[in-house]
Every structure is written in structure tokens, then in C-alpha cells.
Amino acid sequence: MPESAEEVWARIVGAKRLAFDGQCPECARVVPERIVWEDEYWILSYTDGPADMAAALLLQTRDHTRVGQLDDELASQFGRISNRLVRIIENLPEAAYVDVSRYGAHRGHFHVWYFAPHADGVTTPADLRTIATKLANWGGDARA
Known part of the structure; x- marks a missing residue:
């Protein structure tokens, strides 16, 4: 039987991140190879x-x-980064639109997810290099 909305909410919001060797789990999980863009304050x-x-x-x-x-x-x-990021992604031929989501109250860093479903008939992933380069036009460093 599928989970109810209440069960899904409780599972997501109630999830706890375990520490890695006493380190913040979010800091420990940042994989440099997966960074698309970054600046002094933010990591994408x-x-x-x-x-x-x-x-x-x-x-x-x-x-x-x-x-x-x-x-x-x-x-x-x-607000500025989020707005620019959504505009960049929604202008890619691979993406239909962008859903912006925040969940997980127990993480140590403010975080927001951006999910972009494929445009009709497209199965290739979004061009991360284009996203990074265009976002870097306003500041920060493209890493993808």
C-alpha cells in the first residue's frame, strides 16, 4: 500500500543526519566533483x-x-541566485520547468532543491556546464 502524505512528510522531515567522525554531515558530504557553481557563501x-x-x-x-x-x-x-538559476534551467532545451523545494528541517545548512523534469521527447541530462557558466556571469565560479 502506498504511503499517505502524512507518512511521507513524517519520513522526510523527521530524517536525522548522522555525524561523520564528529563532522557536520552536510560538510562531509560535499563532493568537489559534483559542485556545479560556488561562491564565498553558496555551493550548488x-x-x-x-x-x-x-x-x-x-x-x-x-x-x-x-x-x-x-x-x-x-x-x-x-533570492537572486534562485531566480537566476530557475531562468537559466528553464531556458535549456532539456528542461520542461523547474520545481523548487525545501525539506529536511534537521540539516545544518540552509538548502533548497531544484528539480527539472525532461522536456517532452528529451532524455538527455541538462547541460551543467551551461548552467554553471551562466550563473557565474553574475559572480562566483563555474565548476562543472
């Missing part, structure tokens, strides 16, 4: 998403903070 990385996704990206703060704790400057940066 990719993950292997479901087969029907052109892109599955995670934007997170470098500092340990949570939603509601961002100072005005970081909150402003997030």
Missing part, C-alpha cells in the same frame, strides 16, 4: 536524480544556518 551541486529528471540540483549555504536565520544579505543573495 548536482545529484543523480530520477531518470525522468533533466537536473536535480542542491543549493546550500557554506555556513551552518537554517531557514529563518539567514541575515538580510544572505536572504537577498538566495
